[in-house]
Amino acid sequence: MPIEITHATVSEWEARLGHQVRRVRIAQDLDQARLAELADLSIGAVSNLERGKGSSLRTMIAVLRALGRVDWLESLAPPVAVSPLQLLRAKQRLPQPRVRASRKRRPQAGP
Numbered sequence: 093m094p095i096e097i098t099h100a101t102v103s104e105w106e107a108r109l110g111h112q113v114r115r116v117r118i119a120q121d122l123d124q125a126r127l128a129e130l131a132d133l134s135i136g137a138v139s140n141l142e143r144g145k146g147s148s149l150r151t152m153i154a155v156l157r158a159l160g161r162v163d164w165l166e167s168l169a170p171p172v173a174v175s176p177l178q179l180l181r182a183k184q185r186l187p188q189p190r191v192r193a194s195r196k197r198r199p200q201a202g203p
Contacts, residue, residue: 107144109152114142116159131158
């Protein structure tokens with residue numbers, strides 16, 4: 093049964109992503125050992141990722157790069173457009189640097 097995306101737990105997401113990685117690996121006719129070699133990881137790291145057992149982001153990135161699926165990563169971090177008005181508002185919220193008042197200098201006594 094499909095997981096309701098908005099209500100999925102972290103564990104469910106790990107399992108779902110791991111399953112998708114496994115499907116891509118098998119579609120590319122790779123075994124876990126070869127994928128681990130291509131990604132410069134241990135077989136255990138690849139296995140844990142595919143089983144959804146607490147893999148690191150570093151492992152996920154290495155595996156996706158080895159599988160040629162960097163597009164998955166790009167979909168996680170799409171470019172964010174900031175309007176000029178938003179930039180202006182953000183700048184106005186920043187504290188302005190303090191400007192010290194200058195002192196009047198005393199006239200120097202002549203020699």
